Amino acid sequence: MTADTAITRHHQQMLTLRSQGKTLLRFTSQVQEVVRASGITTGLCTVFLRHTSASLIIQENADPDVLADLETFLSRLVPEGNGYRHSTEGPDDMPAHIRTVLTHTSETIPIMQGRLALGTWQGLYLWEHRARGSTREVVVHVTGY
Template sequence: MRQAFHRLTVDTRGKGLTMITRPICDWVNETGISDGLLTLWCRHTSASLTVQENADPTVRRDIADFFEDLVPESRHYVHDDEGPDDMPAHLRSMLTDIQLTIPVMDGRPVLGTWQGIYLFEHRRQPHRREIVLHLLGE
């Protein structure tokens, strides 16, 4: 059994879903680990990770719009130290997740045909986010 770690830095453009599938697949391939379990960990409380539709960009738009309706910035929040998008970003992160676990077979994450891995930025401003990848396998 072997394990490998990697830190992936992602620059976001502000709110929305940023596809990170390619750099993750490339890194998994580079490790030489053929079969195992990949864990992704987002080191932030105002961004999250998700697996979602990778073909039609309107899906990403509808997801972003849904979260705007579900957790609006216009509501009064006690915690607003970094502005009106601060607490909503934390709540959106809780509703999605900051970690994913994906099986790896034949040197590739096992994703469906239309699945992509995304960093979901919940803040208005662009941010530099760090994702820790841990692959355990043979």
């Protein structure tokens, strides 16, 4: 079967992740497991976060200093405080929404030979922007053949 005659398949699964407050939580292996279970060897994997105060990023997965520096930079760029109108859930509420706007709520990763085509040093992270831990839902949609 060639790409021209292949029937495109779809596979979708919800992941539930528990964050421990402001942190970057790597969940590459869970997404890779969904790709494996799909049986799709060539295609695309879209990962979508169903929240507005956390985000998804693809970033360095070897040196934790990279993640710490990213956290420091974003906290300086979008400080917490009482200067926002929207503060229903506390002083980190609106800054969390702004941080999400500056990052992503979805990522699309190619699938090659049944695996995520991430680079050697790349990992997929949930970036929790709130001080308290939360349960976060991530939709993983795999399409291809």
